[in-house]
Amino acid sequence: xxxNDEERDMLAGKAGPLPQRALRHQIKVGDFFxxxxxxxxxxxxxxxxxxxxxxxxxxxxxGLAAATxxxxxxxxxxxxxxxxxxxxxxxxxGHTQAILDxxxxxxxxxxxxxxxxxxxxxxxxxxxxxxxxxxAAFGDTGVVIYANSVCGARSNFExxxxxxxxxxxxxxxxxxxxxxxxxxxxxxxxxxHTPTALNGWGALGGVIGRIAGNYWAVPVIEGIEGAPRSxxxxxxxxxxxxxxxxALFHLVGLTPEAERLAxxxxxxxxxxxxxxxxxxxxxxxxxTDNHVDVVVFSAPQLSLYELGELAALCDGMRFSVPxxxxxxxxxxxxxDRMGYxxxxxxxxxxxxxxxCFYQSYAREISEAQGWKRLATNSAKLVNILxxxxxxxxxxxxxxxxxxAISGRLERx
Amino acid sequence: xxxxxxxxxxxxxxxxxxxxxxASDGFSARYDLDRIKGIFSRPxxxxxxxxxxxxxxxxxxAKGGVATAWMLHDMKARGIVPLALVLNSVNPILAQGAxxxxxAMLAGFDEDITAAVASGAEVEVDPSQGLLRVTE
Numbered sequence: 001x002x003x004n005d006e007e008r009d010m011l012a013g014k015a016g017p018l019p020q021r022a023l024r025h026q027i028k029v030g031d032f033f034x035x036x037x038x039x040x041x042x043x044x045x046x047x048x049x050x051x052x053x054x055x056x057x058x059x060x061x062x063g064l065a066a067a068t069x070x071x072x073x074x075x076x077x078x079x080x081x082x083x084x085x086x087x088x089x090x091x092x093x094g095h096t097q098a099i100l101d102x103x104x105x106x107x108x109x110x111x112x113x114x115x116x117x118x119x120x121x122x123x124x125x126x127x128x129x130x131x132x133x134x135x136a137a138f139g140d141t142g143v144v145i146y147a148n149s150v151c152g153a154r155s156n157f158e159x160x161x162x163x164x165x166x167x168x169x170x171x172x173x174x175x176x177x178x179x180x181x182x183x184x185x186x187x188x189x190x191x192x193h194t195p196t197a198l199n200g201w202g203a204l205g206g207v208i209g210r211i212a213g214n215y216w217a218v219p220v221i222e223g224i225e226g227a228p229r230s231x232x233x234x235x236x237x238x239x240x241x242x243x244x245x246x247a248l249f250h251l252v253g254l255t256p257e258a259e260r261l262a263x264x265x266x267x268x269x270x271x272x273x274x275x276x277x278x279x280x281x282x283x284x285x286x287x288t289d290n291h292v293d294v295v296v297f298s299a300p301q302l303s304l305y306e307l308g309e310l311a312a313l314c315d316g317m318r319f320s321v322p323x324x325x326x327x328x329x330x331x332x333x334x335x336d337r338m339g340y341x342x343x344x345x346x347x348x349x350x351x352x353x354x355x356c357f358y359q360s361y362a363r364e365i366s367e368a369q370g371w372k373r374l375a376t377n378s379a380k381l382v383n384i385l386x387x388x389x390x391x392x393x394x395x396x397x398x399x400x401x402x403x404a405i406s407g408r409l410e411r412x
Numbered sequence: 413x414x415x416x417x418x419x420x421x422x423x424x425x426x427x428x429x430x431x432x433x434x435a436s437d438g439f440s441a442r443y444d445l446d447r448i449k450g451i452f453s454r455p456x457x458x459x460x461x462x463x464x465x466x467x468x469x470x471x472x473x474a475k476g477g478v479a480t481a482w483m484l485h486d487m488k489a490r491g492i493v494p495l496a497l498v499l500n501s502v503n504p505i506l507a508q509g510a511x512x513x514x515x516a517m518l519a520g521f522d523e524d525i526t527a528a529v530a531s532g533a534e535v536e537v538d539p540s541q542g543l544l545r546v547t548e
Contacts, residue, residue: 028511029504032424052442052479054486060512139478159481159508176504214473215503245438245475245503358442359479384476387443387454 001030001173002037010169016070022165029162030173039135039174041155044074044167045123046115047081047139048160049359050102058102060161061109064168071168073114078167079127080110081140081160082301082328082356083119089352092324094368099361115167119354120328121300124151125230127330132256135178137166141247142238142300142380148248150233152256154178157215157247176216177248183257185220185250185265187212193276194225197396198306199412201232202239202379203279209244211272220250220258220265227254231303238300239379283412286382286394294371295319295404297397298326298357299381304334306397307351311340313401319348322371323404326352349404357381362388375403416546418528421520422502423539428516430495432546433467434531435459436524438475439499439506441483450492468496468537470529474503481505484513496537498544500525518544 003011010019011027030038050058084103085095107117118127121140124147130136132152138144139158147153156176158166166172176182189208195201212219219240228236228251240246250258250265258264297310302325310325325344327335332353335341341351357365358381366372366389375393376382377400382392395403395412403409435458438444446453450465474480487493496516497506510517516537521528521544529535529546536545 025508025511028424029507032422032507032511032517033504034422047478048482049479052482052486054482054489056486056489057482060485141477156504157478159478159505161481161485161512162504162508214501216501242476245473247503363446363448384443386456387445389446389453 001027001035007038016067016072018064018067019071019169021064022168025161025165026169026173030175033173033175035173035175037174038171039178040171041135041137041166042076043130044076044078044137044163045081045139045143046078046160046163046167048106048110049082049084050106051084051359051361052160053106055102058106058109061106065109065112074167075170076167078115078164079118079123080115081121082359083354084360086352086355089350092350092352093360093365095361099364120330121356122234122303122328125303126328137163137172139163141241142234144247145237145241145249146234148177149237149250149255183248184218185269186218187220188265188269188271189219189221190271190273191221191223192273193279195279198231198235199283199377199379199394199396200279202235203282203394204274205236205239206243206282206379206383207274207278209240209242209246212244212246215245215247217244217246218248218250219246220252220261220269222252222261224251224254231306234300235379239383242380242383283394286392287409287412288391288393289373290408290410291373292321292375292393292403292407292409293373294321295323295375295400296357296381297324297377299378301356302327302331304331307331307335307340310397311343313398314344314347314349317347317401317405319404320407321404323349324352324357325349326355326357329354358384366390375400375409418521418525418544420518420542420544423518423542424507424510425514425516425539427536427538427540428468428495429534429536430466430468432470432529432531432533432535433459433462433464434470434526434529436472436526438473439469439471439497440474440476440480441487442479443476447483447487447492464494465492466495468498468535469494470498470526472526473499473501474506478505481508481512484509484515488513488515498525498537518542
């Protein structure tokens with residue numbers, strides 16, 4: 001990679017061991033993908049839940065935080081993805097003291113590095129959405145695909161070590177979706193059915209993700225009726241990223257880079273048609289049981305609007321199985337203030353914050369609480385949890401609430 | 413003994429030799445693995461139930477989320493990591509994870525590498541040359 005004077009000084013250790021170590025890591029990745037140089041970034045978003053880090057990852061963070069000379073903190077706005085627990089509700093999840101201790105060590109190291117503990121995967125709804133052509137280093141695939149596609153920003157999937165490195169150096173290797181050519185469509189999708197419920201939008205994203213199939217694919221989607229809401233595109237993008245490792249899509253006439261098809265796509269791209277039957281087939285494939293052990297709303301964290309809808313469904317109800325609703329710390333305080341939390345918890349549910357179910361020791365939760373059959377309206381969550389030993393089922397928020405009341409999931 | 417050689421467009425990490433475990437399927441440490449038992453745990457994965465520990469995984473592409481960027485590092489520290497990853501294509505997360513964990517990786521071939529290599533074959537991953545050598 002071509003380095004400028006500042007980068008050469010960093011690599012030589014003139015800014016201290018922290019940026020030197022971060023830049024070395026970034027050069028390894030940049031060289032792997034043939035990046036020509038670095039591009040300055042304005043924000044970094046670090047996925048660093050301790051289930052992923054493990055003891056080794058926490059020690060790695062602590063090693064960075066132990067630097068005693070030169071630059072010892074991040075140099076751009078750097079925030080965090082969800083944590084591995086909600087300390088206030090750890091008992092609901094069966095989290096052990098060892099889990100909580102490891103989380104506290106990770107938090108201490110990140111704070112020492114100057115990272116703001118936002119603990120959210122919906123920063124584009126709650127912290128600060130990026131602007132068109134803004135280069136960023138976002139972790140969490142749902143954040144990246146929303147930022148790239150809906151906001152027109154420029155980010156690759158940046159895993160925790162790379163996002164933190166970008167926060168420390170203020171730059172990232174210029175490859176992938178930082179480059180205009182990589183942002184052009186590679187396949188066309190004609191959608192025959194526009195969903196309304198969030199699980200339907202997730203199912204649509206999942207179907208398109210499976211068709212597109214790999215990180216470098218950019219689906220150009222036509223046929224969406226009306227203007228989708230932020231929460232709908234949140235579930236749509238998060239599922240597409242989860243099922244297909246997709247980081248960018250274009251909705252013709254809706255998203256900022258695709259006012260017209262010709263803006264992002266050549267005329268000869270392969271065309272795929274997606275029907276209502278495709279969405280129903282995806283959802284039915286997960287409906288493997290009529291009983292549920294737990295209902296979870298998470299992945300991505302719920303917006304204030306989603307929690308408001310959930311609170312309305314909970315009024316006057318009494319749950320027979322646990323219902324968990326997971327949101328960001330910012331939204332949680334608003335939900336408390338507006339009475340949503342109290343209404344959901346009056347029915348027997350729990351509102352958790354600062355975590356996300358699959359990032360919070362899902363396997364250990366299952367073993368501790370005996371939860372296997374899980375109902376959710378998140379297509380992303382059902383895609384992830386099978387590997388953790390769950391039998392996840394996808395249904396609308398309304399049907400999931402019914403399941404929490406009766407313990408049965410009769411429809412989707 | 414003859415060897416077939418495949419050239420990768422992307423490479424990093426140390427040179428290693430071992431036994432290939434091959435499937436036309438994807439890879440995500442979070443989605444697909446039980447990282448306690450060291451096996452593929454996702455029921456729909458073509459390698460479900462098989463141990464990945466010490467194997468040279470030959471798979472199609474990277475799947476899913478960002479966690480693999482941390483997990484390879486932790487798996488290596490606990491001695492339950494694949495010896496190398498060989499894929500038709502990767503996403504940044506796998507590359508970032510291999511960089512942090514110092515795990516050998518090759519990606520980007522002129523043919524479907526999952527069809528070209530048989531499970532159980534002895535292979536050498538040589539990132540310095542960007543080569544996969546398969547011993548017949």
